Amino acid sequence: MPKPLAAITGASAGLGALFARRLAARGYDLLLIARRPDRLEQLARELGAAGAAAEVCVADLAAAEDVRRVAQRLSSEPRLALLVNNAGFGVKGLFVKSSLEEQMRMHRVHIDALLELTHAALGGMVSRRAGAIINVSSVAAYVRNAGSVSYCATKSWINVFTEGLYLELRRAGSPVTVQALCPGFTYTEFHDVAGVDRATIPKWLWLSAESVVDASLAGLDRGKLFVVPAWKYRLIVAFMSTLPARLRVAVELWSPYRRDQPDPASK
Numbered sequence: 001m002p003k004p005l006a007a008i009t010g011a012s013a014g015l016g017a018l019f020a021r022r023l024a025a026r027g028y029d030l031l032l033i034a035r036r037p038d039r040l041e042q043l044a045r046e047l048g049a050a051g052a053a054a055e056v057c058v059a060d061l062a063a064a065e066d067v068r069r070v071a072q073r074l075s076s077e078p079r080l081a082l083l084v085n086n087a088g089f090g091v092k093g094l095f096v097k098s099s100l101e102e103q104m105r106m107h108r109v110h111i112d113a114l115l116e117l118t119h120a121a122l123g124g125m126v127s128r129r130a131g132a133i134i135n136v137s138s139v140a141a142y143v144r145n146a147g148s149v150s151y152c153a154t155k156s157w158i159n160v161f162t163e164g165l166y167l168e169l170r171r172a173g174s175p176v177t178v179q180a181l182c183p184g185f186t187y188t189e190f191h192d193v194a195g196v197d198r199a200t201i202p203k204w205l206w207l208s209a210e211s212v213v214d215a216s217l218a219g220l221d222r223g224k225l226f227v228v229p230a231w232k233y234r235l236i237v238a239f240m241s242t243l244p245a246r247l248r249v250a251v252e253l254w255s256p257y258r259r260d261q262p263d264p265a266s267k
């Protein structure tokens, strides 16, 4: 019997690489998608040695032609049982002063690629009446932050999109499940890429990548729509979600963790 296949975007580092290791241990073969071939090939060798077949798919998900190629691969794959839309990155700084190209690249990776790959994967899953999609969002979907405007906006879009899909699938009686995974600050390469000094973020807010991925997979087993790992973040999300808009904006203006100021360490 052929193994089910899990496709993971952003598999060359951080949460994506860990999803690949955990899913290989759960009996999946893997399709590893990202830009860095050396990282993907190294991971594929590691997973192969552990008994999972892992295929490398080098793609820049900000490039429309690469996204189209990955989408075609997903839509023609009868074994596709899970898609993890995980690729992403942050940029810091005031929107008005930041590079427009960089902001648009973020929208292409977080929104356009996720939309197209989800569409490509869902068709087969719905007709096979099996499968799941995890969209890696963020607590930033609930807590806006001056200095990372596009990041918060794209992650909010992911939550709204995933909730809408969940409703459509449930109303159609489909067993296919979708999840929006909303981690807080997590130890990966994310903050190095974004140029954010980790020391500026209080230690108690940090999560391990292991705890985030394990919470996501436990949520997947239970068919949970929103997974917010760690009680401290569930409290923050619950609190921010109940506030009327004016109060929420006041709290956000007061927040000491905004990214529209230079890091003290970079002064």
Ligand SMILES: NC(=O)c1ccc[n+]([C@@H]2O[C@H](COP(=O)([O-])OP(=O)(O)OC[C@H]3O[C@@H](n4cnc5c(N)ncnc54)[C@H](OP(=O)(O)O)[C@@H]3O)[C@@H](O)[C@H]2O)c1
Pocket: 009, 010, 011, 012, 013, 014, 015, 016, 033, 034, 035, 036, 039, 059, 060, 061, 062, 086, 087, 088, 089, 090, 109, 136, 137, 138, 139, 182, 183, 184, 185, 186, 187, 188, 189, 190, 191, 193
């Ligand atoms: N770490 C956190 O604190 C945190 C918190 C909340 C949410 N998240 C979300 O978690 C997800 C994973 O991030 P991470 O923390 O694991 O960060 P990471 O260690 O920097 O990994 C990011 C992954 O995304 C891939 N990627 C970035 N741009 C890409 C592009 N244009 N095309 C294809 N792949 C691309 C990278 O691969 P290549 O560079 O090889 O292409 C890498 O594999 C992201 O969506 C992020 O927004 C992270």
